[in-house]
Amino acid sequence: AYRRQRQMCIRDRSNPMLPPEGQRPIAPAAFAYYVTGNQTPGDLLTITYTDGNGTTRTVLGASLPWTMIVTPSPGITGGSITATSFASQVNCSITNSESQILAVQSSNSIIARCAK
Numbered sequence: 001a002y003r004r005q006r007q008m009c010i011r012d013r014s015n016p017m018l019p020p021e022g023q024r025p026i027a028p029a030a031f032a033y034y035v036t037g038n039q040t041p042g043d044l045l046t047i048t049y050t051d052g053n054g055t056t057r058t059v060l061g062a063s064l065p066w067t068m069i070v071t072p073s074p075g076i077t078g079g080s081i082t083a084t085s086f087a088s089q090v091n092c093s094i095t096n097s098e099s100q101i102l103a104v105q106s107s108n109s110i111i112a113r114c115a116k
Helices: 002-011
Strands: 031-038 045-050 056-062 066-070 080-084 089-096 101-109 111-115
Touching: 031 045, 031 080, 031 101, 031 111, 045 066, 080 089, 089 111
Parallel strands: none
Antiparallel strands: 031 066, 031 089, 045 056, 045 080, 080 111, 089 101, 101 111
């Protein structure tokens, strides 16, 4: 059931966890981080993610929706993202270059974490 549900999400372009067509990774090894949700006015988000070299990066004061496309260096296979807020509802996802969802967290909470 999980596999069928996952495949349905991949084909369903109305899925809010999939990025707009122009914001999808292009290189075969690339992947994309997405943070979506309902941002409370004045609530600036903190997003921490792993870049293509495996280094942790932090973005302060981010707004939704937020996207980062990462092309990993040779040997880098993992990646993670954490979004935190004070009052907003945030979700995250990681997709590959074929728009397949590699990780998703969609509980609309003040913290969202995804790792692949």
